[in-house]
Amino acid sequence: MRILGISAFYHDSAAALVEDGRIVAAAQEERFTRRKHDAGFPRRASQFCLGEAGTNLSGVDLVVFYDKPFIKFERLLETYLAVAPRGFASFRMAMPVWLKEKLFQKNLLRRELRQMPGGDEWNAKLWFTEHHQSHAASAFFASPFEEAAILTMDGAGEWCTTSFGMGRGNTLEIVKEIHFPHSLGLLYSAFTYYTGFKVNSGEYKVMGLAPYGEPNYVQTILENIVDMKADGTFRLDQSYFDYCTGLTMTSGKFDSLFGGPPRRPEQPLTQREMDLAASIQVVTEEAVSRLARSIARETGQRNLCLAGGVALNCVANGKLVRERIFNKIWIQPAAGDAGGAVGAALAAYYQGCGGARLPLNGHLDHMQGAYLGPEFTQAVIERDLREAGAIFEVLDEHEVIERSAESLADSKAVGWMQGRMEFGPRALGARSILADARSPTMQRMLNLKVKYRESFRPFAPSILREDVAEWFEIDEDSPYMLLVADVTEQHRRQMAAAEVNMFGIEKLNVLRSDIPAVTHVDYSARVQTVHRETNPRYHALISAFKARTGCPTIVNTSFNVRGEPIVCDARDAFRCFMGTEIEVLVAGNCFLRKEQQNQNLKLDYKSKFELD
Amino acid sequence: MEFITELVRFMGERKKYWLIPILLTVALFGFLIVITQGTAIAPFIYTLF
Incomplete structure (x- = not known):
C-alpha cells in the first residue's frame, strides 16, 4: 500500500511516501524550487517521492494532508469573535486568503494532484489528519519504540499547541491538549x-x-x-x-x-x-x-x-x-511542519489502515538517518558539473576520503555533497559544509566568509559515535543533531580570570577548548553522532581525519548561505561553492579546488537571497 | 456543493451549528472585502460594530 503524505500552504511544504509502513522518500519543496520555506503545493517533492517508489500518482492508494483546514478556520473565527472589534486588521488580511483559497484546500489539493503525472488516472481517497496527530505519528511511528509517551509542542495546529499521548504498537492516542492561544x-x-x-x-x-x-x-x-x-x-x-x-x-x-x-x-x-x-x-x-x-x-x-x-x-x-x-x-529529525508529511502518511497507514509495525532489523529507528531525499549518480553529477563549467578530478572511493580529510586537516572549508539528501532542517553529512573544529579562527571565518551570517552564531560538531563520550558529556545516539551537550572537562581550556569575567559578545573571542570552532560560549555543542550503519562514507571521512589529527570531530554546517535553502544537486552545490569562500567541493567522487576554477564563474552570492 | 455539504457535516460533527450565523456574516463581510480589495469597506464595517 502506497501513501503520499503532504504538508503545505503554511511554511516548509514537503511530501513523503510511505510504502507498506516503510518511509521510502521524503523531501521539502524548497530544495527543488530554491525558495526558502516554500509554502506552495509540493509538486516537485511529491514527484521525486513517487519516482523513488518507481511509480506516479496512479500507483498511490491514499493521499493524506497533514492538518484539517475547517478546524483551523473554526479557530480563526472563534478567535476573531472573542476579541471583536479588536482584530479587524488581522481579520481583513486573513479572510480574503481563506475565502479565496484556504477554505477550499480539498479542491485545491485535488486540482494540484490531478495535474501531476498519473493524476488523470488517480481516483483514490484524500484524507486529512489533525496537525498534532501528524506530529505525534511522525514522532512515534518513526521511532525505535514499541511503546512510548509522546509530547508534541509547536506554535499552533488547528486548536492544539501542545499535546501529550501514548503510542503502543500501531496505535496512538492523544491524551491531553493545550489549546491556542496558549502556546x-x-x-x-x-x-x-x-x-x-x-x-x-x-x-x-x-x-x-x-x-x-x-x-x-x-x-x-x-x-x-x-x-x-x-x-x-x-x-x-x-x-x-x-x-x-x-x-x-x-x-x-x-x-x-x-x-x-x-x-x-x-x-x-x-x-x-x-x-x-x-x-x-x-x-x-x-x-x-x-x-x-x-x-x-x-x-x-x-x-x-x-x-x-x-x-x-x-x-x-x-x-x-x-x-x-x-x-x-x-526526537523526530523533521520535527517542524515539514515532518507533518511523514506523520500524516504514517498515521494513515497505522491508525487508518491498521498496518502492523515494521521490525527495526538492527536500524537505529525508521528514519534511515533522515537520508530520505534525492541522490544523484556519479554520471549525473559529472554532467551537471561539466555543464556548469566546473574543472574537477574524478577520484576513487579511497582517494575521495583521503583527499577530503587532508583538505580538512589543512583548515580548508569543504563542501560535501554525497548520497541521499537529508529530510528536515539539519544537514547531517550529505549536504554539508565541513571544516576543522580545532581551528581557532574557523567559527568567525565560516560565519562571515562562507555563510554570510551573524558572527555570534555557533557551529555544530559531527563526531564518531564511538568517540562521543570522550569529547562531550553525553553517551547517547544523537544522529539528528538534536541534543546539546557540554565539551568534557579534559578537552576544555583553562581560562584566565579576565576571560571568565567577559560579558556578552566579548565571550566569542575566548578560546575555550581543543575544538573551539564548535564550542559555544557556555561550553555547549549541538552534537551529531555519526554512525557507520547510516552514513558509511561520512563515517569514513571523519575516521580518516581522526587518523591524521587524532581528533574525531569536525565542524558540520548546512551547505547553503544565509537565506538560501540547503543545496540539492551538483549545480546548486557548484553555485554555492563559487559564490562563497568554500575552498574545496567534493560532490560524489568529483573533487574540485577553488583555485583551479574559472574565476569568471565566481558569483555575487551574498546579496542573492533574502535574509532569514 | 460538495463544499457546503462538508461544511454542514463538519459543524454537525463538532456540534458547532451556532457558527452558522457567524459564518454567514463572515461570508458576507469576507465577500465584500474580496470584492472591494481595498480599504473603502472599513468605515462601513466599523460602524456596524
Missing part, C-alpha cells in the same frame, strides 16, 4: 520577534544567542506573562501579545514590561536581547522539563518521543536527556 511555540516566537529576528526561522538564532546573556528576566516572564503550573501546563496573559488581534507578535504592554520597543532587524545586538534570549530559553526549558516529568508520572513510561517545532530546541532536549526523566528520548 510555547508562539511564546518563543514572540521573543524571537521582539529580539529582532524573523518568526518561523529566527528561533534558532535566539537559542544560539541565549548563552551570551544572563537569564535576568525569568521572574519577570513568569510573574507577568506565563502562568506555569507544577505539571508544566501554562497559560499566557494575552494582553502582552498581539498575535490574536493584530499583525505583530507582541503588544505595547510587552514593550513596557521589557523597557522599549522591539529591536529592528539587522540593528546591533545589545545585552538586553542576549538577556531576553537567555531568559526565554530558561522558561522554555522549565516548561518542557515539567511537562516531561508529569507525563512520566502519569503514564509510567520510560520512553519519550518528541515532535513539533519546539522539539527542535536542542538545548531544551539536551537538558531533558541529562535530567534522566525518561530512559530513552527519540
